[in-house]
Amino acid sequence: MYSRCLSSIVLQVQNTQENESEKSSVFKPVDWFLVHWRIGLEALAEVIMKLQESHCWEVASLMLDCLLGVPCCFPLDNVINIICSVIKSFSCCAPKISWRLKSDKWFSMLFARGFHNLHESDGHLADLFVTLLGHPEPEQRFVVLQHLGRLVGQDMHGEAVLQSNTIIYKLLSPDLVLSVPESFLSLVVSSTWDQVVLLASSDSLLPLKIRALALLVAYMPYAGRQQLQSFLAAADSVLHVLGKVTHPTCEGPLLRLSLALSAGACLYSPAEDISLISQDIWRNIETIGLSRTKGKLGGLEKNACEVLCRLRNEGDEAKENLKEVLSTNSTKQVDPDFGSTRESILQVLANLTSVQSCFDMFSKKIDQEAMELEEAEMELEILQKEHAVQESSKDSKEDRNNPWITASVKEDSRLQEIKDRIRSLEKSKLQEDIELRRQKKVLIRRTRQKYLEEAAIREEELRRELDREKPAEAEKEIERQRLLQLECAKTRGSSDTILTWRRRGKHRQDPSHVPILSLCGDLIKHLSRISTHYCELLWTKS
Structure with a gap:
């Protein structure tokens, strides 16, 4: 540097x-x-x-x-x-x-330096908040929820944020701990709204869900109409206490925060957007407003529910009444002893919920292991039925009486031993297949060798037979040559005789002998052709 x-x-x-x-x-x-x-x-x-x-x-x-x-x-x-x-x-x-959790320290140092007042940092910080809100680790989500709450004026470490008076006070007059520009707050709220709503509706940890709901309450004064409309339309999936529970009069942080969110959304939304809230939400709000059970709900919640029902019918005229009810009740204090006892009970209930979720997880794991054990036993039985011979069937009967399948052995060791048994059966089957393939290869090799030997014997016999036939063929060839020579000699003799007769006829010049001489000439030509053809035929056969 x-x-x-x-x-x-x-x-x-x-x-x-x-x-x-x-x-x-x-x-x-x-x-x-x-x-x-x-x-x-x-x-x-x-x-x-x-x-x-x-x-x-x-x-x-x-x-x-x-x-x-x-x-x-x-x-x-x-x-x-x-x-x-x-x-x-x-x-x-x-x-x-x-190292990953140092983000908490660095966020504090950033806000101490006033980074939220820099126009250049708006987009980068908002993107960082969005990334950490979707982080798979709950510690990271908790850190970013804390610092986002600090931006909108929430207490980072105290539990006062969950008190009814504090929640309503934040709705009516948001008090910022840091001097944050409204443009930066609007950008952060619009960027992180969907992620915070997702945490408030579906996070598996109750403390994170409660803090996300509290952050949404603090977001209400800075949320745009689009965010409020999306919240009102999906209120039954976000506010589980008001939307899907059979008895909506159960008290606790979730109920107070759900009512505060409903009141804030109605307070900062136009009258025509309030109709987006589902009928189940309104029905449960009416039930809470008509509840007369003492000690279960405070007057603030009941009065707010009554005014919300009026706001649904009267529109913007009832918003002032809602503000008056919230402002008058926000100054009232509850009994501190009762409040501390109540908070302790709610904390115990939250812990019991967490323990129940752990029990559910372990029971699911046990069921999965039992299913794996049952499947392994079924697979072992199938393998024994398919690949066992008479001796192996006896072994399988003995194995069923062995202590590795008795109830006294632990489930883990039992499952492992069954898997080992299955592996041994599969290995023995594989060995049998390999031996069978080797036997087939040896048999094929022997068959091929035998065939080659038989072919060699047949070839030798054919060669000997050919050798025996060669002298006879030579004798036949000699006989053909002799006959050919005899025929050629006869033909030459006939030709000479005819030529002699012809010469004699020419010397005599007898006219009566002319036809005979021409006939003799034709006969000589024909005999020469026959002799030539016969010689060619004999040569071809030889």
Whole structure:
């Protein structure tokens, strides 16, 4: 950080020396110092981000403490985006819970420095709040609910926020602990409204649900019409005490907060939007207003319910009556002894609810283990029926009498031993399959070898038979050659005889012999063709 600051100073001095003609400087020395300090803080913030990327969480945490702990005369508005990003990374990615929960300390340091008054920080802080409200760890959700409540004027650590007088007072005249601009509050409320409503309606932890409801009560004066309309339309799912419980006259923080939310939503909404509330809510509000049981509900709740019923019918005219009822009853004090006893009883009931949820979780786990055990026993029985032979059936009968399936053994060991037995059966089945495959391979190999041997024997026999047939074929060929030679000799003799006759006929010149001579010529040609064809045929056969 200091090196970046010094390099900025050196650069500024060089620029000043180059422009010596300009005697009047834009910045005074003090302004120069603040500018260089801001540049140094930017360098420090960048180093923190690099340390986070390198998973040096502890060093990055210490450096962030140093960055937020610099004197307030040095503004941090230019690094607010980096700071919010670093806090988000710590809360979501740090490996230790102690590092993740440092967000509480850093939020306090941010608000102590007045970050909520900086226009540049609005979007970054709102995004950080939204991220932590959806965090899977309840500790992170509790931290952000605390600090959001502090922004809208709630007590962070006391229980006074759950008192009827305090709730109504926040509805009528919100008193901010911090000097927070209304624009920033409107942005935070609009950004985090849906997440807070989700926590108030469906969070599994009762303390978080109560704190989320109390935060919604404090949000009412700053909520826009769109948020109020969405709340009124979904009031039966958010206000479980007023919407879905059979006996809505049960008292406690949930009932008081639900009534306060209903009153605040009706007080800050136009008359036409009040009709969005479901009939179940109005029916239970009427039941509470008509209740005459003493000691169960205070006069504030009953009077508020009566005025709400009037507001439903009369519209904006009854809003002033609602304000009067709330303002007159907010000054009344209840018996402190009764209040403390009542709060103790409610705390015990809340603890009992938490214990009941734990019992339900354990019973669900036990049922799941019992189901796994039953499925394992069924699988074991099926395997024994499918793959057991006569000897293995005897073993299975003995196994059923073994102590590993008796009731005296613990369920965990019993399940484990059944699984081991199933594994052993599956392993034995696998071994049998492997042996069967090996036997098939050996049988195929033997069959192939036998076939090759038989083929070799047949080939040898054919070769011998061929060798035996060769002399006969040679003798036949010699006989064909001799016959061919004889035929050729006969043909040549006939040809010579005919030629001799022809020559004699030419010498005599007897006209009567001319047809005979022509016939003899044709006969010679025909005999020569027959002789040639026969020779070719004999050569082809040979």
